[in-house]
Amino acid sequence: MTASTMTAQPVRDTSLRPVPWRRMAWVTWRQHRAALAGVAALLGALAAYLVITGLRMHHAYAAVTACHPAGSLACSNATSDFEHAYWPTAEAIAALLQAVPALIGAFAAAPVLARELETGTFRYAWTQGFGRTRWTLAKLVPLAVTVAAAAGAFSVLFSWYFGPFFAQGQQTPLAPTVFDLRGVAFAAWTLAAFAIGALAGTLIRRVVPAIAATLAAWAGLALAAGLFLRQHYLAPLVTHHPSVPGSAWVLSQWYTGRNGKPLSQAAISQMLRGYHPASQQIGPNTFHSTVDPVGYLTQHGATYWMSYQPASRFWPFQWIEGGGLLALSLLLIAATVWLVRRRAA
Amino acid sequence: MNVIEAKSLGKRYGGTWALHECTLAIPAGRVTALVGPNGAGKTTLLNLAVGLAEPTAGGVTVLGGRPAGSPAALDGVAFVAQDAPLYKNLSAADMLHLTRNLNRRFDQGYAQARLGELGIPLKRKAGKLSGGQQAQLALTLALARRPRLLVLDEPLANLDPLARHDFMASVMTAMAADGVSVVLSSHVLAELERVANYLVLISRGRVQLAGEVNDLLARHRLLPEWQSRRISLEELTMAYLREPAAAARPGPARSWDAEPMEVPR
Numbered sequence: 108m109t110a111s112t113m114t115a116q117p118v119r120d121t122s123l124r125p126v127p128w129r130r131m132a133w134v135t136w137r138q139h140r141a142a143l144a145g146v147a148a149l150l151g152a153l154a155a156y157l158v159i160t161g162l163r164m165h166h167a168y169a170a171v172t173a174c175h176p177a178g179s180l181a182c183s184n185a186t187s188d189f190e191h192a193y194w195p196t197a198e199a200i201a202a203l204l205q206a207v208p209a210l211i212g213a214f215a216a217a218p219v220l221a222r223e224l225e226t227g228t229f230r231y232a233w234t235q236g237f238g239r240t241r242w243t244l245a246k247l248v249p250l251a252v253t254v255a256a257a258a259g260a261f262s263v264l265f266s267w268y269f270g271p272f273f274a275q276g277q278q279t280p281l282a283p284t285v286f287d288l289r290g291v292a293f294a295a296w297t298l299a300a301f302a303i304g305a306l307a308g309t310l311i312r313r314v315v316p317a318i319a320a321t322l323a324a325w326a327g328l329a330l331a332a333g334l335f336l337r338q339h340y341l342a343p344l345v346t347h348h349p350s351v352p353g354s355a356w357v358l359s360q361w362y363t364g365r366n367g368k369p370l371s372q373a374a375i376s377q378m379l380r381g382y383h384p385a386s387q388q389i390g391p392n393t394f395h396s397t398v399d400p401v402g403y404l405t406q407h408g409a410t411y412w413m414s415y416q417p418a419s420r421f422w423p424f425q426w427i428e429g430g431g432l433l434a435l436s437l438l439l440i441a442a443t444v445w446l447v448r449r450r451a452a
Numbered sequence: 453m454n455v456i457e458a459k460s461l462g463k464r465y466g467g468t469w470a471l472h473e474c475t476l477a478i479p480a481g482r483v484t485a486l487v488g489p490n491g492a493g494k495t496t497l498l499n500l501a502v503g504l505a506e507p508t509a510g511g512v513t514v515l516g517g518r519p520a521g522s523p524a525a526l527d528g529v530a531f532v533a534q535d536a537p538l539y540k541n542l543s544a545a546d547m548l549h550l551t552r553n554l555n556r557r558f559d560q561g562y563a564q565a566r567l568g569e570l571g572i573p574l575k576r577k578a579g580k581l582s583g584g585q586q587a588q589l590a591l592t593l594a595l596a597r598r599p600r601l602l603v604l605d606e607p608l609a610n611l612d613p614l615a616r617h618d619f620m621a622s623v624m625t626a627m628a629a630d631g632v633s634v635v636l637s638s639h640v641l642a643e644l645e646r647v648a649n650y651l652v653l654i655s656r657g658r659v660q661l662a663g664e665v666n667d668l669l670a671r672h673r674l675l676p677e678w679q680s681r682r683i684s685l686e687e688l689t690m691a692y693l694r695e696p697a698a699a700a701r702p703g704p705a706r707s708w709d710a711e712p713m714e715v716p717r
Contacts, residue, residue: 126553130553133549137542137546166679227535227538228538230504230531230537232554234531236554236556237526237553237555276516443717
C-alpha cells in the first residue's frame, strides 16, 4: 500500500455520516419497554384510584358548596362532616404519592446503565457504530422526558382530586405534603429521581445497590427540600397580626415582651396561668372561646409574631423548585454521560 | 495498512501497569493470535484497540490511522468481548435488529442465513442458547456488520472442543470470503496453530514477541541438533513464556544455553 492511500483513507472515512439518531428509537423502546410499562402501570393504577374516589369526593363537595344559607349551623356541620369523611384518605394518598418519583428513578432509571455494566453488555453496546456517547443520550433523554411528562400529567389529575381542600381555604398549597405533588414540581422531582438513578447506576455499576442508592439519595434530597430549603426560596413575611389566612404556610411563631425581646416558653407559660377561657359548645365538634390565648397574651403586653409564606407564592415557588430540579437533573445527566465517556472497560 | 498500530501504549489501573510501553504494528489480511498468560494484558490491549478503554500513555490507531474509539474506527471494527455478552432477554432476531439499528451497515440476509445454517432459532432468547450458540450468535452479529477488522477476546475460553472447532471454522470462512482481518486473543494454543499466521506474544504487560508465524518458526529450532526439526507454535510460545526476560522482537535478544532453543541463521 502506498503512502498516499494510507493518508487518504482516514479522511474519506471520517466524512462518513453517523448512524441516524432515529435508529436508536427502536433500541431504546425494545430494551426499556418493560420499565416504561411498569411506570405506566403504577401511574395508571394510582390515576384510576384518584378518578374513582375523586369523583365521589367531588360529588360530596358539590353538596357542601350548594348548602344554603352559607354560614348556618347545618352548613358548617356539612363542611366538617365532609372533611372528616375525606381528609384522612386524601392525606394518606398524598403521603403515598411522595414515593412515586423515587420508585420511578430507582426501578426505571437506575438499571438503564447499571445492568449494562453489571452483565458486561456495555462491551457490546459501546463498540457498535452508533458510539457510546450518543447511545447514552439516545437512551436517557427520551426515557427521562417520557417519565417526566407522565408524572406531569398525573400531577394535573392530583390537583383536580385535591382541589376541594384548597377551595376550603384551610389547607395551604405550600404544605410539604402536597406542594411537590402539584404544578411543575411533581414532574421535576420525577426527572430529578430519574437523573439520580442514571448516575447512581453508572457510578455503582450494579443494579440492586444502585436502586438502594437512588432511593436513599432521593429521600435525602426530598427531605432537605421539604424541611429546610423550600421555606427560604423567598424571604418569609413577618406579621404581628394573628389572623393570616388559613392558606398561608406558617413557618414560625413567637412572642416579644414589652421590651421587644422574644419571650421564652417559660415566660409565656407564666403569663398563661391567669388564662381561663370561657368556652361554649356550638355544634357537636366546634368550640368557641370568648378570648383565645393569643388575644389573652396580647392584652397582657406580649406581642405576637409570625413568619409565613402566603399562598400567593405557590407558583413562584413551583418555578423556583422546578427550575432548580431541572438544572440539577441536567447536571446529573451530563455527569452520567461524562462518566460513560471516560469509563474504562 | 496496519489494522492495529500502537506506539508506547500504556494502561495503568491504580498503581499497576496492565500494559506498558507497548509498540506494535499488526498488518492487514492476517489472522493474528494474541497470546500470553492470564493477566498478561491481552484484554487490556484489545479494549484499548476497540476504544473501550482510554490509554494512560501513548496511543493506538486502527485500520490505517483511525484513532481507536473514534466514529470511523467503531464503524470498521467489530468486537466480540470475552464470554460473548448478549442481552439475555432478547431473542436472536431482536439481537439482529438491535445490531442493525446501531450500525451503518448490517447484512441481515447473511446473518439470518448463517443462523439458519447453525441451527440457531431466531425466536429463542439469547439467554436460552448454549454457550457455543451464544458465541456463534455474537460472531454472526459482528460479521454481519461487514467489518474490516474483527477483534475477538478469548472467543474459545468457555467452548467445548467441538464448538471451538466450529467457531474457528466460521472465522476462517469469513476471513476467506470477505478478507476481514482478525485479531484474537487466546490461551488455547492448539486451536490457533492451524489458523494464525501472525503472532503477538504478550507477557507481564509487555510485548515479548511479534511477527509472521512462519518467520518466527523458521528462525527458531529445537536443540539438540541431531533431532533438529521445525518447532510448533505451541513450543515456541511455551519457551518464551518460561523466559519472560527474553524481550524479543523480532527474535530473542540473547542466546539460549539452558533452554532447548537457539537462534540460528
